[in-house]
Amino acid sequence: MHPRRPDGFDGLGYRGGARDEQGFGGAFPARSFSSASDLSHWVTTPPDIPGSRNLHWGEKSPPYGVPGPSTPLEGPAEEPFPGGGGGGGVVPGQSTEQLNRFAGFGIGLASLFTENVLAHPCIVLRRQCQVNYHARHYHLTPFTVINVMYSFNKTQGPRALWKGMGSTFIVQGVTLGAEGIISEFTPLPREISHKWNPKQIGEHLLLKSLTYMVAMPFYSASLIETVQSMLDAYFPELIANFAASLCSDVILYPLETVLHRLHIQGTRTIIDNTDLGYEVLPINTQYEGMRDCINTIRQEEGVLGFYKGFGAVIIQYTLHAAVLQITRIIYSTLLQNSV
Numbered sequence: 001m002h003p004r005r006p007d008g009f010d011g012l013g014y015r016g017g018a019r020d021e022q023g024f025g026g027a028f029p030a031r032s033f034s035s036a037s038d039l040s041h042w043v044t045t046p047p048d049i050p051g052s053r054n055l056h057w058g059e060k061s062p063p064y065g066v067p068g069p070s071t072p073l074e075g076p077a078e079e080p081f082p083g084g085g086g087g088g089g090v091v092p093g094q095s096t097e098q099l100n101r102f103a104g105f106g107i108g109l110a111s112l113f114t115e116n117v118l119a120h121p122c123i124v125l126r127r128q129c130q131v132n133y134h135a136r137h138y139h140l141t142p143f144t145v146i147n148v149m150y151s152f153n154k155t156q157g158p159r160a161l162w163k164g165m166g167s168t169f170i171v172q173g174v175t176l177g178a179e180g181i182i183s184e185f186t187p188l189p190r191e192i193s194h195k196w197n198p199k200q201i202g203e204h205l206l207l208k209s210l211t212y213m214v215a216m217p218f219y220s221a222s223l224i225e226t227v228q229s230m231l232d233a234y235f236p237e238l239i240a241n242f243a244a245s246l247c248s249d250v251i252l253y254p255l256e257t258v259l260h261r262l263h264i265q266g267t268r269t270i271i272d273n274t275d276l277g278y279e280v281l282p283i284n285t286q287y288e289g290m291r292d293c294i295n296t297i298r299q300e301e302g303v304l305g306f307y308k309g310f311g312a313v314i315i316q317y318t319l320h321a322a323v324l325q326i327t328r329i330i331y332s333t334l335l336q337n338s339v
Contacts, residue, residue, distance in 0.1 A: 103331040107324075111238050114323040115245075116168065121161035122316035123168075125149060128227045128271050129309025130257040131264045133301065134281055135274050138308045142318075145311035151277020160272070164226030171215055171222045178214040182207060220263045227264070227271050230280065238324060246317050253313070254306035258293050261285060274309075 125148065129139055139145050152160045183190045188207035192200050212219075249256075265285045273279040287293040297305045 099334060103334060107238065107327045107331060110323055110327045111241075111320075114320050116172070117165070118323070119316045119319055120165050120168065121149060122312040122319070124161050124163060124226050125152075125274070126309040126312035126316075127223060127260060129274050129312070130260045131227055131269075131283060132271055132274050132281065132308070133261070133283075133285065133297075135308060137275050138304050139274065139311045140304065140307060142311045142315045145309070145315060148274055148277050152272060155278040156272075164222055167218075167222035167225045171218045174218045175211055175215045179207065179211040182210055182214075223260060223263050224267055224269055227269065230270060242317070242320060242324065249313055249317075253310060257306050257308065258290060258297070261293055261297075262287060262290065 122145075125139075125145060129135065137144060139148065149161060179190060182188060186207075188203045188210075189200060190204075190207065192204050264283050265287055267283070269283045270280045271283060273281050287296065301308075
């Protein structure tokens with residue numbers, strides 16, 4: 001069989017331009033694809049691209065690298081990089097955001113340092129006062145606490161008020177790890193949003209209870225090491241944590257005193273004499289349980305016996321609040337200078 005198309009068919013003779021010039025019945029000259037000059041006038045840009053220049057019959061595209069006829073631009077010219085200088089400018093918004101991130105990290109680090117390092121002497125003294133049933137001085141105000149701290153530092157050296165700090169970090173690591181693992185494998189939430197409900201509160205408290213159950217053996221070991229002798233998104237969250245810790249310590253301080261005495265019982269621990277600031281005392285208690293411990297403290301030491309060493313709490317949170325305020329002033333100054 002013979003092909004049905006004409007011998008000179010190459011696909012180009014059937015375009016609209018040829019039809020307009022010669023008509024449908026005319027003869028179409030044969031064209032070759034190898035001739036780039038013959039095909040150049042068919043090159044055109046898609047008509048649906050905004051700003052493109054559509055070529056018409058007889059027009060040719062300029063070669064690559066040769067500028068075409070100057071045409072007015074539609075709209076203002078835009079710089080490729082804000083701030084000029086070939087992209088070397090700095091956007092003010094980005095600078096402020098970076099400063100906020102840096103300041104938030106610094107403030108959080110300062111708060112963590114204050115809570116776990118700078119305030120550790122206060123934690124050591126308050127725990128020793130809580131477990132010292134021999135003490136005649138309850139140290140309910142910061143003034144007597146400072147005097148005892150000075151005596152400890154003078155007779156035993158600076159390390160006397162920093163003992164057990166390493167184990168404190170271990171307890172916190174175990175607590176955070178246990179809380180993260182439990183929250184990952186259970187629906188219990190680690191954080192509660194402002195749109196909370198009683199169910200979320202209960203689940204969050206259940207998560208905290210399970211976490212403390214896991215960390216309780218480590219906490220007991222850290223407690224013994226601590227008292228034994230012989231070392232701002234950011235500001236609202238930090239203030240909320242500060243207020244929550246302060247309220248919980250104040251409200252639960254009597255219960256903490258009872259629990260610390262029960263933890264120490266039977267461990268043959270030797271503590272510092274908080275009445276004199278020197279010498280040591282053995283802890284030999286025989287409480288039969290939490291109720292017996294509460295009744296014994298109330299009968300022998302009075303109600304204020306549950307608050308022994310509370311002056312150290314006042315110093316601890318005063319120091320913490322001062323550091324937060326100082327870091328807030330520094331952050332505000334840096335932010336104003338960057339604007």
